Amino acid sequence: MMNSESPAGAEVGTALDVNRLRKDFPALRRMVNGHPLVYFDNTAATLKPQSVIDSISRVYSDYPANVHRGIHMLSEEATNAYEEARVKVARFLNAREPDEIVYTLNTTDSINHIAGSWGEANIGPGDEVLVTDMEHHANFVPWQQLCMRKGAKFQVAHVLSSGQLDREDFDSKLNERTKLVACAHVSNVSAVVNPIRELAEQAHRVGAIFVADCAQSVPHMPVDLQALGADFIACSAYKFLAPFGVGILWGRRELLDSMPPYRTGGNMIAEVSREHTRFNVAPHKFEAGTPSIADVIGMGAAIDYLEQWGMQAIYEHEVELSRYMHERLADMPGVRVIGDWFPGKPAIASFHLDYAHPHDVAQFLNEEGVAVRSGLHCAEPLHCALGLSSSTRASLYLYNTHDEIDRMIAAIKTVEEIFA
Amino acid sequence: MDLKALYREVILDHYKAPRNTTPLVQPDRQADCRNPSCGDKIKLQLKFDNDRVSEVAMLGNGCAISQASASMMTEALKGKTFAEIDRVVEEFRAMIVNGSTEFDRQVLGDLVILEGVAKLHARVKCAMCGWSALDAALHGDGSDVNLDEDREMPASSRG
Numbered sequence: 352m353m354n355s356e357s358p359a360g361a362e363v364g365t366a367l368d369v370n371r372l373r374k375d376f377p378a379l380r381r382m383v384n385g386h387p388l389v390y391f392d393n394t395a396a397t398l399k400p401q402s403v404i405d406s407i408s409r410v411y412s413d414y415p416a417n418v419h420r421g422i423h424m425l426s427e428e429a430t431n432a433y434e435e436a437r438v439k440v441a442r443f444l445n446a447r448e449p450d451e452i453v454y455t456l457n458t459t460d461s462i463n464h465i466a467g468s469w470g471e472a473n474i475g476p477g478d479e480v481l482v483t484d485m486e487h488h489a490n491f492v493p494w495q496q497l498c499m500r501k502g503a504k505f506q507v508a509h510v511l512s513s514g515q516l517d518r519e520d521f522d523s524k525l526n527e528r529t530k531l532v533a534c535a536h537v538s539n540v541s542a543v544v545n546p547i548r549e550l551a552e553q554a555h556r557v558g559a560i561f562v563a564d565c566a567q568s569v570p571h572m573p574v575d576l577q578a579l580g581a582d583f584i585a586c587s588a589y590k591f592l593a594p595f596g597v598g599i600l601w602g603r604r605e606l607l608d609s610m611p612p613y614r615t616g617g618n619m620i621a622e623v624s625r626e627h628t629r630f631n632v633a634p635h636k637f638e639a640g641t642p643s644i645a646d647v648i649g650m651g652a653a654i655d656y657l658e659q660w661g662m663q664a665i666y667e668h669e670v671e672l673s674r675y676m677h678e679r680l681a682d683m684p685g686v687r688v689i690g691d692w693f694p695g696k697p698a699i700a701s702f703h704l705d706y707a708h709p710h711d712v713a714q715f716l717n718e719e720g721v722a723v724r725s726g727l728h729c730a731e732p733l734h735c736a737l738g739l740s741s742s743t744r745a746s747l748y749l750y751n752t753h754d755e756i757d758r759m760i761a762a763i764k765t766v767e768e769i770f771a
Numbered sequence: 772m773d774l775k776a777l778y779r780e781v782i783l784d785h786y787k788a789p790r791n792t793t794p795l796v797q798p799d800r801q802a803d804c805r806n807p808s809c810g811d812k813i814k815l816q817l818k819f820d821n822d823r824v825s826e827v828a829m830l831g832n833g834c835a836i837s838q839a840s841a842s843m844m845t846e847a848l849k850g851k852t853f854a855e856i857d858r859v860v861e862e863f864r865a866m867i868v869n870g871s872t873e874f875d876r877q878v879l880g881d882l883v884i885l886e887g888v889a890k891l892h893a894r895v896k897c898a899m900c901g902w903s904a905l906d907a908a909l910h911g912d913g914s915d916v917n918l919d920e921d922r923e924m925p926a927s928s929r930g
Contacts, residue, residue, distance in 0.1 A: 707835070708810075708834035708835060709834075710834040710836075711778075711835045711836070714894065715774065718774050726808060726810075727810075740810035740832075741809070741810045765775075769775060769779065769783065770783065
């Protein structure tokens with residue numbers, strides 16, 4: 352299936368100096384059950400480099416003031432750093448302008464903004480919303496619930512046994528009643544990469560808008576919003592080295608301008624009287640109340656860190672790790688990976704062992720210091736469609752190595768010895 | 772705790788060859804328990820003869836801990852009255868859910884071998900699946916139990 356070449360010792364073969372960058376992540380120094388930590392749960396949340404931790408610490412030490420309020424110096428410093436992060440995000444994703452970037456809490460929150468604002472205003476009885484079976488619940492449940500509230504039809508495009516989107520089924524469910532299409536850029540289970548540009552063009556031809564869930568693409572590959580073709584994207588910053596508490600909603604400026612606020616109150620207004628409130632402009636009208644300021648600023652530091660290494664180099668390193676991981680897994684009897692391998696597959700492998708339940712597998716891997724996830728990975732419809740009750744998932748990032756994959760494989764062999 | 776020893780000495784034996792898995796014809800009591808977050812599922816059936824358990828069956832699937840714990844439970848039930856079963860459930864719950872060391876070892880008998888599971892917080896629900904089905908069969912209104920909704924269980928989410 353793939354080239355067979357087993358690197359050993361120091362991490363070699365990619366443009367990233369992984370041995371050096373690993374020193375930037377304090378959590379990698381941890382021992383788990385007597386073994387150095389192997390962190391393979393990056394799809395859920397990544398580790399944080401010291402520069403991000405320091406940037407949060409600086410906010411709380413030096414300028415722990417609120418944003419957009421004070422004339423005083425600390426508030427001005429906080430506001431500048433907070434808005435500077437927006438410029439960084441816009442540049443990182445090649446948005447047309449920083450004002451298209453809305454800070455949220457996470458991907459779920461971003462998608463709820465779209466459903467609760469654009470969806471509430473534009474979806475009605477008889478309309479249709481089309482999603483796919485490979486969505487994370489974050490890009491599934493808000494649309495299902497919106498359709499239930501509005502008397503709209505919730506359509507779900509199927510996946511093939513290869514894990515890929517069933518394009519015929521997708522085409523058959525897309526029609527002139529479809530008002531919105533929501534689809535993952537990269538599946539958080541099978542790592543299938545959907546052709547967002549093509550799908551968005553199809554959606555636009557029937558007059559629908561297109562929402563791309565980029566939670567698993569933005570952290571792992573270069574994403575150019577002006578080339579992607581979507582109308583909205585959502586992602587979570589803590590999945591790309593940033594602190595918890597921050598997500599991103601990007602929308603085309605004209606769409607954001609046309610939308611009502613999702614939450615109202617402080618910070619999002621231009622003028623308030625007893626009779627009337629005039630809202631601020633986007634993105635501020637969507638950022639009601641005091642945001643998670645230090646975490647937004649920490650996200651700016653995370654982007655600086657990623658750009659220092661380069662997203663293309665990170666992507667290439669992960670694709671090489673993915674190739675090696677899938678090759679090793681393919682050599683093991685009784686191991687079935689969800690979805691077929693394909694060239695350029697991101698470094699996510701969700702698998703099932705014929706002889707052991709995923710929770711037992713994760714328990715024994717933890718015993719060897721290997722952190723993986725087990726369960727449904729917030730993607731129950733996909734597991735259901737593929738006839739699986741749950742799976743074990745290994746998901747890698749820029750700091751992971753071939754040696755760590757070898758350690759996971761050795762740990763799976765322990766499970767095999769005990770169970771098989 | 773030695774995880775390999777726990778699995779090798781007890782859990783795998785019951786996981787690979789669970790006891791009392793023949794469905795009962797017209798059980799006097801039965802209930803289902805699910806851990807949707809894990810995919811564990813157990814149906815527990817009981818037949819009584821003069822207030823004492825005469826037959827028991829557990830039917831289900833899931834992880835090794837859920838199936839082994841339920842299998843061992845069925846072995847402990849035969850010949851017991853409602854009150855005696857309640858006592859075992861109470862002591863087992865104290866050992867696994869509360870992580871207490873004060874539980875009555877005599878009441879639990881062979882089941883004390885599962886004590887180590889109390890330290891695997893994420894697996895407590897797995898170990899309790901069969902036991903919650905038992906509790907519901909004896910005292911419930913016939914409806915299924917969803918352990919993800921049981922606030923006494925360690926916090927978890929189905930994602």
